[in-house]
Amino acid sequence: MCLYFKIHRGTKEIGGSCVEVWTESTRILIDFGMPLVKKDGTVFDFGKYKALNACELIKQGILPDIEGLYNDTGHLIDGVIISHSHQDHYGLSNFINKNVKHYLGKAAHKIIEISNLFMPQKVNIINATYFEKEKAFQVGNISITPYWADHSAFDSYSFLVEANGKSIFYSGDFRNHGRKANAFKWFTHNAPQNVDYLLLEGTTIGRETKPFKTETEIENELTEIFKQQGKINLIYTSGQNIDRIVSIYRACKKTDKFLVVDVYVATILKELSKFAKIPFPSKDFVSLKVMFPYLTSRGLKNKGYEKILYQFKNHKITKEEISNLAYKIAMIVRPSMQKDLEKINEIDGGNLIYSMWEGYLLKSDTKKFINYLTNRKFTIYKIHTSGHADTETLKQMVETIKPKHIVPIHTFSVSEYQKIFSLPIVEMNDRETRQI
Numbered sequence: 001m002c003l004y005f006k007i008h009r010g011t012k013e014i015g016g017s018c019v020e021v022w023t024e025s026t027r028i029l030i031d032f033g034m035p036l037v038k039k040d041g042t043v044f045d046f047g048k049y050k051a052l053n054a055c056e057l058i059k060q061g062i063l064p065d066i067e068g069l070y071n072d073t074g075h076l077i078d079g080v081i082i083s084h085s086h087q088d089h090y091g092l093s094n095f096i097n098k099n100v101k102h103y104l105g106k107a108a109h110k111i112i113e114i115s116n117l118f119m120p121q122k123v124n125i126i127n128a129t130y131f132e133k134e135k136a137f138q139v140g141n142i143s144i145t146p147y148w149a150d151h152s153a154f155d156s157y158s159f160l161v162e163a164n165g166k167s168i169f170y171s172g173d174f175r176n177h178g179r180k181a182n183a184f185k186w187f188t189h190n191a192p193q194n195v196d197y198l199l200l201e202g203t204t205i206g207r208e209t210k211p212f213k214t215e216t217e218i219e220n221e222l223t224e225i226f227k228q229q230g231k232i233n234l235i236y237t238s239g240q241n242i243d244r245i246v247s248i249y250r251a252c253k254k255t256d257k258f259l260v261v262d263v264y265v266a267t268i269l270k271e272l273s274k275f276a277k278i279p280f281p282s283k284d285f286v287s288l289k290v291m292f293p294y295l296t297s298r299g300l301k302n303k304g305y306e307k308i309l310y311q312f313k314n315h316k317i318t319k320e321e322i323s324n325l326a327y328k329i330a331m332i333v334r335p336s337m338q339k340d341l342e343k344i345n346e347i348d349g350g351n352l353i354y355s356m357w358e359g360y361l362l363k364s365d366t367k368k369f370i371n372y373l374t375n376r377k378f379t380i381y382k383i384h385t386s387g388h389a390d391t392e393t394l395k396q397m398v399e400t401i402k403p404k405h406i407v408p409i410h411t412f413s414v415s416e417y418q419k420i421f422s423l424p425i426v427e428m429n430d431r432e433t434r435q436i
């Protein structure tokens with residue numbers, strides 16, 4: 001009796017992760033992500049393929065060709081396990097047959113549902129079962145144990161997959177310098193040992209060798225900038241990067257500033273406050289205010305979701321108030337809020353803190369947004385730390401698990417693995433089957 005696996009996508013690229021694992025009687029998928037790059041390495045834009053059905057998307061190589069995943073014909077796949085709520089790990093799930101069960105974290109599912117309300121791309125996961133950290137569950141004769149991971153997505157996991165006495169560890173996306181660094185520390189004392197194959201993410205391999213800044217260091221850098229007198233601070237960051245939002249909130253507390261978030265970020269914070277102690281619009285966090293961007297509010301009204309807007313009415317801050325209190329405000333922004341910023345006077349000469357991966361600076365809407373603020377005499381700062389492990393942390397995971405083999409995944413630098421790790425590296429190709 002064996003255990004088999006196949007990486008459908010991800011052996012030589014970051015994004016679009018999808019791994020199939022099977023035994024003689026059970027088949028599961030781990031992650032079903034949207035690609036981030038095309039075959040030629042340029043940015044992947046799903047908008048261009050929107051009109052295509054599953055069959056055509058398989059022909060184009062966008063959807064992996066997997067039996068029993070899309071149609072009712074044949075034996076349906078037994079389960080799809082999602083590691084976290086980043087698009088490159090779940091973004092194609094909408095094409096999966098609705099009778100196929102998804103297994104994911106409850107908070108991760110909540111984030112996906114909120115994204116469906118606010119973003120153009122929808123991924124409806126209806127048939128969902130929630131797992132919990134460290135609690136093994138069975139799909140057929142395959143056992144899966146989720147391990148809580150420190151990552152820039154809230155509610156992220158690595159997985160131990162076992163069957164027939166064989167084992168695979170899927171690292172997922174992880175790090176050791178975020179606000180859940182303790183999760184990694186715990187892992188180094190409780191990790192499974194001697195697994196047959198470690199599928200190890202290598203997002204940062206080949207990019208950076210020195211240790212990454214911690215979220216606490218980010219918080220301190222933000223605090224120094226917020227101390228400048230008489231300026232508004234706009235922060236362009238992901239509304240789903242809760243670790244970063246907590247850093248911003250804490251820097252605000254230290255410098256006596258209001259943190260202004262828009263209705264999208266407010267919704268995320270409110271819903272996730274049911275899972276963790278984080279600031280959210282309420283009487284307990286009076287320095288947290290909510291603004292209602294024109295485009296987002298109109299979008300929600302058009303879809304009949306006014307209720308989402310009303311829930312924050314007691315915490316509302318108007319554009320006029322932002323204008324008057326500019327020197328006391330740090331506000332989380334994104335390019336679609338330019339229309340609103342145009343209506344806010346008295347903020348020229350403020351600070352814009354760019355707090356995301358630098359690669360996104362190449363996107364046309366980001367460029368336009370930064371140009372707009374540069375014209376308003378904003379000073380631009382880049383303050384960020386990666387959502388992914390640095391080399392030292394990757395080595396620590398390997399030393400902890402002591403796998404028999406390491407398989408590079410979620411990386412553009414496969415050849416570098418040999419130089420970093422002393423254990424056997426198995427370089428695989430997409431769609432290649434491995435038997436354990």
Ligand SMILES: [Zn+2]
Nearest residue numbers: 084086153173
């Ligand atoms: Zn991720």
